[in-house]
Amino acid sequence: xxxxxENNFESSLARLEEISAQLESGDVGLEDSIRLYEEGIELAKxxxxxxxxxxLKVTELKKQLEENIKQ
Amino acid sequence: xxxxxxxxEITGLVKQTLEDEFDEVSVIGEISNFKAHVxxxxxxxxxxxxxxxNCTMWRGLNSYVFFSxxxxxxxxxxxxxxVYPPRGSYQLDVRSMKPAGVGELQAAFEKLKQKLFEEGLFxxxxxxxxxxxxxxxxxxxxxxxxxxxxxxxxxxxxYPLAELVIASCRVQGEGAAEEIVKSIKLLNQQNDxxxxxVGRGGGSLEDLWAFNEEIVARAIFASKIPVISAVGHEVxxxxxxxxxxxxxxxxxxxxxxxxxxxxDLFGYISxxxxxxxxxxxxxxxxxxxxxxxxxxxYGFRMPQDFIRNKTQYLDSVLYKFSNLADNKIVSxxxxxxxxxxxxxxxxxxxxxxxxxxxxxxxxxxIARMKNFTTEESFLIKFYDGEVKIDxxxxxx
Numbered sequence: 376x377x378x379x380x381e382n383n384f385e386s387s388l389a390r391l392e393e394i395s396a397q398l399e400s401g402d403v404g405l406e407d408s409i410r411l412y413e414e415g416i417e418l419a420k421x422x423x424x425x426x427x428x429x430x431l432k433v434t435e436l437k438k439q440l441e442e443n444i445k446q
Numbered sequence: 447x448x449x450x451x452x453x454x455e456i457t458g459l460v461k462q463t464l465e466d467e468f469d470e471v472s473v474i475g476e477i478s479n480f481k482a483h484v485x486x487x488x489x490x491x492x493x494x495x496x497x498x499x500n501c502t503m504w505r506g507l508n509s510y511v512f513f514s515x516x517x518x519x520x521x522x523x524x525x526x527x528x529v530y531p532p533r534g535s536y537q538l539d540v541r542s543m544k545p546a547g548v549g550e551l552q553a554a555f556e557k558l559k560q561k562l563f564e565e566g567l568f569x570x571x572x573x574x575x576x577x578x579x580x581x582x583x584x585x586x587x588x589x590x591x592x593x594x595x596x597x598x599x600x601x602x603x604x605y606p607l608a609e610l611v612i613a614s615c616r617v618q619g620e621g622a623a624e625e626i627v628k629s630i631k632l633l634n635q636q637n638d639x640x641x642x643x644v645g646r647g648g649g650s651l652e653d654l655w656a657f658n659e660e661i662v663a664r665a666i667f668a669s670k671i672p673v674i675s676a677v678g679h680e681v682x683x684x685x686x687x688x689x690x691x692x693x694x695x696x697x698x699x700x701x702x703x704x705x706x707x708x709x710d711l712f713g714y715i716s717x718x719x720x721x722x723x724x725x726x727x728x729x730x731x732x733x734x735x736x737x738x739x740x741x742x743x744y745g746f747r748m749p750q751d752f753i754r755n756k757t758q759y760l761d762s763v764l765y766k767f768s769n770l771a772d773n774k775i776v777s778x779x780x781x782x783x784x785x786x787x788x789x790x791x792x793x794x795x796x797x798x799x800x801x802x803x804x805x806x807x808x809x810x811x812i813a814r815m816k817n818f819t820t821e822e823s824f825l826i827k828f829y830d831g832e833v834k835i836d837x838x839x840x841x842x
Contacts, residue, residue, distance in 0.1 A: 384607055385579035388711075391718050398725045403735050412726045417721045426711055429606035433598060435589060436613045436632055 384425055385420050394418075454531065461529035464536060466613050468527035473499065473538060474546055490515065492523060492538065496583055501525075503540040509620040511543055512652040512657055519554060520546035544652075551651060555658055558685055562660070567667045573691045574672040576704060580640035582609045583704055584633035584671065589614035593676075593697040595645040600698050605705035611639060617646035624654035627665040634669055642669060643700040644686060645676030657684035667692050676700035798829035 394415040397403050403411060451459070475492030486505025491498050498622050501523060503511075515521065525540040545551045562568065583601065587594050589612050601608055613629035616622045626644065633639050644666065646654070656662060656675045663685045666673045675690030676697040687693040694700035740746055798804075805812045807824035818824070822837040 388579070388714075391715070395718060395722060398722055398729070401729075405729065408726065408729045412722060415722050416719060419715045423712065423715050426607060426708055426715075431598065431602040431606045432609040433612045434609060436611060436629075436636070446828075 384422060387422050391415055391418050457529065457531045457534060461531065464527045464529055470526060472522055472524050474520065474522050477515050477521060478517050481674050482517055482518050500535065500537040502537055507541055510656045511620045512618060513545065513551065514623065515556065520550050524548055538733040548651065549750065555685070557657065558660055559688065562663055562685065562689060565715065567663060568688045575675065576672050576692055577640045578706060580608050580704055582611050584638050584639040584642040585610055585612040586615060586629040586633065586642060587646050588617050588646040591617065591647060593645060596698045597643065597701045601705060604702065604707050608705060611636065618649065618653045618656060623659035623662050626656055626662050630665045634671055639671050642671050642673045643676055643697065643704060644673055644690065645697045645700060647697060648679040648682070654678050654682055654684055657686040662686055663689045674700045674704055735801055742818050795829065798827065803828045
């Protein structure tokens, strides 16, 4: 199924998990660790505020679209 | 001789008689030759082992029938007998119908379930996974139903990042199944729906029947988007539930299955922040330890130790050297003293050797006569010996 846009929240969370795993692995040098950590904290902040400020959106698919299906 | 009647006259009398007499009848029988005409009217035959009767059910009336009549299904039809003069036939004009018993519906349910099962529509391997973080949740239910209100409030509470896209449809009565199918297809035509919830709130077996229809089951199976079925209450099982990718007990539960919980996510995010901060401290600490260990390592200490060793060596050399010097000075001095006394002795001896002598009185060398007294004893020193001479006092 084609996606119209990237799921930012989901990809941010996935990136967080990735960063966590990389930090955990211990294979990353100090400079890279610091860079990853900073990126992670920034992502965590964004995820947090995105979730906090979100409001549910409801859309109704219109009847004229339904007409297309009758073909 | 009775009155001679025209065909129309006798038919009119039969029509009047029959329609008066059988204005309200209930007939039990098995459906055969069922046909739903494009006009919306239904035509079928009701039969038992010995007889049959033609039936019609007009559009509008049949929209109240909650199930799809099928050949072989035993029903109770309510209606009146009507006569159709052009064909000289009579028929049952059905106003309402219901399955002959719950057993009848149950049998239809079991039959369809078995059929779809054998076709593989319920197979586990055909189940699509439900995405963890849906952006758009398609909803197939009545937009004005309580179920949809519940779904909105649960979505809003759990995961307001999602968008509910409702393809509203009737969920009970005749035509409900068709509308449900249409809504599922409509959502599949959108290209950004992540998961579909198909369902409705609780009701009687008849109310839920649309979700037992074959066309609904096939539409759910054909959906490219994962479908969660949520019909009625915990105890209600429908064909939709079996064929869907996931069964939820209620519409609210379906939303809970379709969405992550906001509180869990907050927990996860703060756990990440905490954990990774800890991890970062750990990394920094281990780097610092590493640097420290290098600094204090043998290799790193070498130059320092080298200097210390050399310093120590130098000190010891210096010490030795100064000792040596001191010793030399001391021994030199001793030798000088010795030589001096020797020199002294030798100078006296050489004089004595040449035949001189000297006088010692009271342990002193007497070099002048004024220091000499005859009263006391004295020594005359020769080169080869000495003579003691007593003084006058001793000689008396």
